[in-house]
Amino acid sequence: MFDKAELVGIARKARSRAPMETLEQIDVTTELGLDGDYRGKLRRRQVTILAEEDWQAACGELNRDDLPWTERRANLLVRGITLPRIKGSTLSIGNVIFEITGETDPCNRMDDVAMGLQNALMPDWRGGVTCRVIKGGTIAIGDPVGTKM
Known part of the structure; x- marks a missing residue:
């Protein structure tokens, strides 16, 4: 596995359905x-966070290792940590703290990316979590990630 949990991807979109823009810090x-x-x-869905391991598991079910994580349209990609699956839990990335507000439900747009992807993302919150920011700051690729239930 990995030595530490870390932020490995940052993406944003200017409007609904806009292309994802990847960044090194934000x-x-x-x-x-x-x-x-x-x-x-x-307020309840300010930021969406996806675990790389969950994305890989969903893509593995479809025998598709060629799908970039940005196709999920999540904002942040983390590696080496199981995302909390309890509303009200907190997740820290660098000095920023997020509160988990729920599961990011996979929509039918995922099947436009790859047929069956919506269902592959459904078990065990594989589609990621929705969050609100409770302490702001600047985050960058490589920042450590931690949880508190």
Whole structure:
């Protein structure tokens, strides 16, 4: 496995259905979530976080190792940690703290990416978690990730 849990991907979109833009670092605020991401004003779904291991498991079910994580349209990709599956749990990335507000339900758009992907993302919250920001800051690729239940 990996020595430590870390942030391995950052992505945002300017509006619904817009292409995902990947970044090396980003500012995160309690008011707007990720700087420049359209979803930030939605208090309960400011940021979506996906575990790389969950993405790989879903893609593995479809025998598709060629799908980039950004096709999931999540904001942050973490590696080496099991995401909390309890609302109200917290997740830290660098100095930023997120509160888990729920599961990111896979939508039928996932089947447009690869037939069967929506169902492959459904078990065990594989589609990731939705969060709100409770302490802002700047995060960057390689930042450590931790949880508190």
